[in-house]
Amino acid sequence: MKFIEIKHCYKLYRDGVAAISDLSLFIDKGEFVFITGETACGKSTLVKMLYREEKPTKGTVIVGGINVAKVPNSKVYKLRRKLGIVFQDFKLLPKLTVYENVAFGLSNAGVANSIIRQKVRLALERVGLKGKEKSFPKNLSGGEQQRVCIARAIVNEPKLLICDEPTGNLDPKTSKEIVKVINKINKEMKTTVVMVTHDKEIVNSMRKRVVTLSNGVIVDDTQKGSYVADEID
Amino acid sequence: MKLIRIFFRNVANAFKSIVRNFSLSSASLICTTITLLVVAIAIIVAGNINNFTRNLSNSLTMIVFVDSGATAEEIAQVKQGIESIKDVKADEIIYKDKKTLKEETLENAEKGSTIYTIVSTWDDNDNPLEPEFIVSVKTANKMEKTADTITSLNKVKSVKYSEKVLEKMIPLVEIVEKVSICIIVGLIIVIVFLIGNTIKLTIYSRSEEIEIMRLVGTSNNVIRLPFVIEGTILGILGSLVPIAMTIWGYTICYDKLGGIFFAPAIKMVEPMPFTIYASLILVAIGAIVGMLGSYTAVRRYLKV
Numbered sequence: 001m002k003f004i005e006i007k008h009c010y011k012l013y014r015d016g017v018a019a020i021s022d023l024s025l026f027i028d029k030g031e032f033v034f035i036t037g038e039t040a041c042g043k044s045t046l047v048k049m050l051y052r053e054e055k056p057t058k059g060t061v062i063v064g065g066i067n068v069a070k071v072p073n074s075k076v077y078k079l080r081r082k083l084g085i086v087f088q089d090f091k092l093l094p095k096l097t098v099y100e101n102v103a104f105g106l107s108n109a110g111v112a113n114s115i116i117r118q119k120v121r122l123a124l125e126r127v128g129l130k131g132k133e134k135s136f137p138k139n140l141s142g143g144e145q146q147r148v149c150i151a152r153a154i155v156n157e158p159k160l161l162i163c164d165e166p167t168g169n170l171d172p173k174t175s176k177e178i179v180k181v182i183n184k185i186n187k188e189m190k191t192t193v194v195m196v197t198h199d200k201e202i203v204n205s206m207r208k209r210v211v212t213l214s215n216g217v218i219v220d221d222t223q224k225g226s227y228v229a230d231e232i233d
Numbered sequence: 234m235k236l237i238r239i240f241f242r243n244v245a246n247a248f249k250s251i252v253r254n255f256s257l258s259s260a261s262l263i264c265t266t267i268t269l270l271v272v273a274i275a276i277i278v279a280g281n282i283n284n285f286t287r288n289l290s291n292s293l294t295m296i297v298f299v300d301s302g303a304t305a306e307e308i309a310q311v312k313q314g315i316e317s318i319k320d321v322k323a324d325e326i327i328y329k330d331k332k333t334l335k336e337e338t339l340e341n342a343e344k345g346s347t348i349y350t351i352v353s354t355w356d357d358n359d360n361p362l363e364p365e366f367i368v369s370v371k372t373a374n375k376m377e378k379t380a381d382t383i384t385s386l387n388k389v390k391s392v393k394y395s396e397k398v399l400e401k402m403i404p405l406v407e408i409v410e411k412v413s414i415c416i417i418v419g420l421i422i423v424i425v426f427l428i429g430n431t432i433k434l435t436i437y438s439r440s441e442e443i444e445i446m447r448l449v450g451t452s453n454n455v456i457r458l459p460f461v462i463e464g465t466i467l468g469i470l471g472s473l474v475p476i477a478m479t480i481w482g483y484t485i486c487y488d489k490l491g492g493i494f495f496a497p498a499i500k501m502v503e504p505m506p507f508t509i510y511a512s513l514i515l516v517a518i519g520a521i522v523g524m525l526g527s528y529t530a531v532r533r534y535l536k537v
């Protein structure tokens with residue numbers, strides 16, 4: 001059994017948009033996978049089904065042995081604790097410090113302060129933000145803010161890190177640094193990474209598995225691939 | 234341990250949120266305070282009315298005069314007849330014969346007065362006083378019917394009861410009591426909406442925070458907790474002024490009026506412990522209603 005198993009999935013939104021059609025995708029433990037494709041092809045929808053923000057209309061989605069589609073609303077939080085999620089728009093709480101932002105999930109889960117302190121310190125070290133604990137997000141650069149988000153995503157040492165266009169708001173140089181951080185986490189923590197991006201340069205520089213979507217179906221899936229989304233009609 | 238930690242982290246946050254959303258919180262606080270003030274007045278009115286009707290029902294009596302020539306056997310029959318009436322408190326019937334009545338009259342009269350001299354000359358045979366039964370009844374509304382039934386008994390001359398006015402008042406008083414209970418219930422619903430709406434707005438202003446909470450794996454109960462705590466705190470804070478007004482205000486009114494409301498027959502409930510009970514009811518209403526209002530508000534806004 002693979003770590004992620006998406007089998008014959010469909011996602012129809014309420015207004016009749018078919019975002020995903022009969023999509024099957026298998027990802028091994030510890031893999032680093034890019035999901036690419038032109039805008040509105042269903043990339044975000046695909047990863048939303050992994051963290052149970054959306055339920056597939058049809059088909060199964062299994063993550064780490066859990067049938068995600070069958071998780072009831074009231075239990076979604078248990079799944080989320082095993083995942084790390086990073087977005088283009090950071091989603092940091094402006095009134096909390098870097099430390100508090102990273103600690104947020106653990107704190108809400110009632111974890112003891114001493115354990116929170118250890119875990120947050122380790123996570124901030126991993127993303128290279130040591131010493132920024134007391135800063136507020138608004139005083140950080142875009143790249144630093146995204147590092148805080150990554151730290152928050154990995155603080156619980158998840159098996160899966162989902163990134164939906166994490167470099168979408170960053171300049172090329174910063175983007176490269178962020179991808180380096182994500183790559184390091186994949187290598188050092190053996191975390192499976194699923195990263196949505198349409199940054200050609202990044203995809204081509206990494207030589208990882210590339211899954212290309214078009215209109216809700218996989219049109220290309222290549223190991224050590226390159227960015228081909230703009231070549232597909 | 235884990236739950237206690239989560240709880241205390243959230244109580245602190247709830248206070249922060251109330252302060253942070255000061256204008257909103259104070260608006261709903263003022264509304265809750267005013268509403269609970271009216272509830273407090275309604276509770277005091279209802280409590281006093283309840284007390285009044287209970288006292289009244291306890292003192293509903295009538296006097297049955299028996300023909301002065303009635304024999305002992307006939308008197309016993311009258312007693313039996315009265316006892317068999319449903320609305321009569323059978324074991325509270327008091328009988329006073331001619332002799333007792335004569336002695337009572339003499340006791341009440343001044344020695345040497347005309348009445349005293351005349352009454353004292355009566356002996357058992359020419360004592361014109363009519364033996365009487367003092368009868369307690371259960372319901373005021375039925376007094377007239379009960380009196381009629383007793384009058385129809387053999388050897389009963391007449392039935393006297395003075396509570397005619399009170400008897401008319403009781404249904405009115407009961408309506409007032411029911412109305413005040415309706416007002417209390419209505420106002421409670423109003424507070425549910427008031428606090429619910431405040432919480433809805435704080436939820437709205439914190440929708441990003443809720444989204445992030447869901448993202449990092451915070452359980453629905455923990456997401457709900459700060460809002461429910463906030464609602465409860467708002468409810469309790471809103472009950473403070475009404476409680477103070479109840480305790481001080483009612484005690485002052487009671488002292489000023491001398492414990493009597495307009496007519497001597499209408500005694501007010503003593504302020505202690507009555508106002509304490511009323512305060513407990515107020516704070517309970519505030520807390521429960523605040524909790525309920527926020528709980529339903531959060532329920533609608535969260536995917537739970």
Ligand SMILES: Nc1ncnc2c1ncn2[C@@H]1O[C@H](COP(=O)(O)OP(=O)(O)OP(=O)(O)O)[C@@H](O)[C@H]1O
Nearest residue numbers: 013014015017019038039040041042043044045046
């Ligand atoms: N909640 C929703 N309700 C209705 N339609 C939606 C919803 N979310 C997405 N869609 C539609 O589903 C399709 C796929 O959207 P999705 O966000 O998955 O695309 P994407 O590949 O992530 O695009 P982008 O590169 O612009 O982020 C689009 O046509 C979009 O309009």
Ligand SMILES: [Mg+2]
Nearest residue numbers: 043044045164
């Ligand atoms: Mg997207």
